[in-house]
Amino acid sequence: MEKIKYDYKNFKIGGGGFVTGFVFHKKASDILYARTDIGGTYRYDFENNKWISLIDSVTSVEPDQCYPLSIALDENNKDILYMACGDNKKGELCISHNRGESFETKSIPCPIHGNCMGRATGERLIKIGDDLFFASQTSGLLRSSNEGDSWDKLDVNGETNLTFVNVVQSADNRTVFVGTSGGNNMSENGGQTFRGHSLYVSYDNGESFVKVRQPDADHFAKSVLAGFVAQRSTFGTDNKTKKRYFYVTFTQTGKDENPDRYTCDSASVVSGKIFRYELNKQGRIIENSVQDITPVDVDGVGLSGVDFCNGMLVLSEIGEAHPNSIYISFDNGDSWKKILYNLSVGRVNFTVPYMKPEYNSGMLLVHWMSDIKINPFDPDMAVFNTGTGVFVSKNLTASKNDGVVEWEPLCDGMEETVHINVYSPPKGKIRCIDIVGDLGGFAFSDVDEIPENSFANDKGDRYITCLNADYTDEKPEVVVATPRGNWTGKTIGGVIISYDQCKTWRHLGFPYGLSDKIDRLCDNIKKPNTDSGWVAVSADGKRIIWAIAQEHEFLTDSVVYTDDEGETWAKSEFIGSRNYEESPVPLFIIADRVNSSIIMAINKESIMFISTDKGKTFYECSPSMMFEKPKSRKKLKQRHIEVRAESGKEKTLWVSFGPAGLWRLEFDEITKSVNCVHITKTNEFTLGIGFGMPKDGSDVPAIYTSGVIDGKYGFWRSFDYGKTFELISDDNQHFGTVISISGDPREYGTFYIASGSRGLFCAREVK
Secondary structure (H helix, E strand, O other): OOOOEEEEEEEEOOOOEEEEEEOOOOOEEEEEEEEEEEOOEEEOOOOEEEEEEEOOOOOOOOOEEEEEEEEEOOOEEEEEEEEEOOOOOEEEEEOOOOOOOOOEEEEOOOOOOOOOOOOOOOOHHHHHEEEEEEOOOOOOOEOOOOOOOOOEEEOOOOOOOEEEEEEOOOOOOOEEEEEEEOOOOOOEOOEEEEOOOEEEEEEOOOOOOEEEEEEEOOOHHHHHEEOOOEEEEEEEEOOOOOOOOEEEEEEOOOOOOOOOOOOOOOOOOEEEEEEEEOOOOOOEEEOOEEEEEEOOOOOOEEEEEEEEEEOOOEEEEEOOOOEEEEEEEOOOOOEEEEEOOOEOOOOOOHHHHHHHHHHHOOOOOOOOOEEEEEEOOOOOEEEEEOOOOOEOOHHHHHHOOOOOEEEEEOOOOOOOOOOOEEOOOOOOOOOEEEEEOEEEEEEEEEOOOOOOOOEEEOOOEEEEOOOOOOOOOOOOOOOOEEOOOOOOOOOOOEEEEEEEOOOOEEEEOOOOOHHHHHHHHHHOOOOOOOEEEEEEEEOOOOOEEEEEEEEOOOOHHHHHOOOOOOOOOOOOOOOOOOOOOOOEEEEEEEOOOOHHHHEEEEEEOOOOOEEOOOOOOEEEEEEEEOOOOOOOOHHHOOOOOOOOOOOOOOEEEEEOOOOOOOEEEEEOOOOOOEEEEEOOOOOOEEEEEEEEEEOOOOOEEEEEEEEEEEEEEEEEOOOOOOOOOOOOOOOOOOOOOEEEEEEEOOOOOEEEEEEEOOEEEEEOOOO
């Protein structure tokens, strides 16, 4: 059979996720890489001014490369790239000889994950001569002299949780600097807990280490765990004096008690420092040369990003409270100039709509600036990271003469937001509704059109991190969604409703007075960045059912409904094999697409309910067969599930159950039972389920899914209710983790993919 060709194209959002670090090649002017927490690694295409993802071949079954913890380059071969990544159970060294187009994979003998604490500290992987050094999160310092075939474990004063490794090579000496979290050598003094030492140096290639002077702990009263942690480092040589320096940034955490949390990204901070160390010709620290060169106005924030290049030293603040500042020095840190602070210092050109200050409480939406790098071949180009992508300056040297340094997003091609749900309405201007982490949601009328500011209140302040949305097939212009309130408190979580397909929104009232627990949950939802829950709307559009969130779940004891758009609420009742009020279980509420009286519910344990009175009363249903249950609560929470009600058909749900495959559930309201039809074969794996336009006038909708079918991973479609499937992707069309899928009911052969690593995709058959 002729292979079906598909074109997969990103909807443009731009950035949107946490970029954790950059590496320029020191000898090649066209090499720049960026790593992200969950979106893999990108290579910058200087000729076309855009980023190229290196994880398009990565699957949801083996997503390790989506989580790079560090990257390293070979200074003598610009085509070689090293990555340390993993899934928190194992570690991998990925080696590419073609700039990330393909990789050879070897083992690193420790767990690794690019989205754990320490993700935004300095590079942990470095290639120097024949040696690879890796500063791990759990197993201390490792060294390999055979390209990762085997590893030696080196002792850094017993510290296992490291932050970076940096090496300077001289003619007759190799100096190895290592930062640690100080978590293995903590001490008590006067009721205060202190971290162990955080900065060490080795003059014998890592065989032994000694402590390097670092800042003394301060702000004891504000810090549960006192003591500075080395964040990042860089080397620099003064052009006039030829003195060689080593620079290290430090940050001290505040309220966090866990020693593994060392304030490199989102944790609280109370102070930051930068120290300068002069090195002799052999790379050794010159005695009594250590100086604290912290800018005088750094107060209550940390310091992280640091780089020296072209005679310039740049430095970035970092902290939970933002905006933070960026500094530059032309005298090795003896004096500093501030070149970016909110909207008052520096100038930012907002080329990405959602980043505009008017949508973000009048502030500059940059935070978690853990890294900043200068292009070694272009002194005017510098890049810094944020929790929402990359920013670049192309006139950095203007600061020498007190000129205004200009910045703008550098996000073209970088799509690494976490997309939680995706929908395609059957009519209306909007073709794709995107529910996304952090940024709330977007409504797209076309794949090439960037939405201006989709999910916001009447003042333009954005909602963040919706979990789902719903609409009816008859009136898809009316949409309900469940966002969080933003970090500044300018919006609050709950249920919001739009009458113009996500262009404008109104916030519904809260269901106070139904129970003490629901009152407490409503109070909690009003806090910034707190889950709101899951929402459904009956097929006639007259009833909204809300499963209120509690600790990231939606339980049977807190499901409510309204017939007057939040003016009044009532509580749903769940009846079955246990008391679901006293012993609640999590669930997803799904409205029938045809019968307005039918509301269904299911959870990851395969407990199912049906309501025939619009969600007033839910009755537990007995399934005709049971899905395999996870063996632990942890595995249950991790189990991936997507549920869709089939349009045009009553009492029918389709469920993608991850390792359990794809199922059709047919509810019987009379017997309170469910006929469970296993669509895929045993041991076949699916992620996502969506319905699209039928083929050739048929009334059977297209079914789209992803996963392993017939022993092959990819995206699949079926036009016969899953009796047969067609593969519609190749080996470079996997895009990391897949969370949700929706077919387009109006355009044949088109479907949408909400990924957890590569953004939102529109997939169209190529004729």
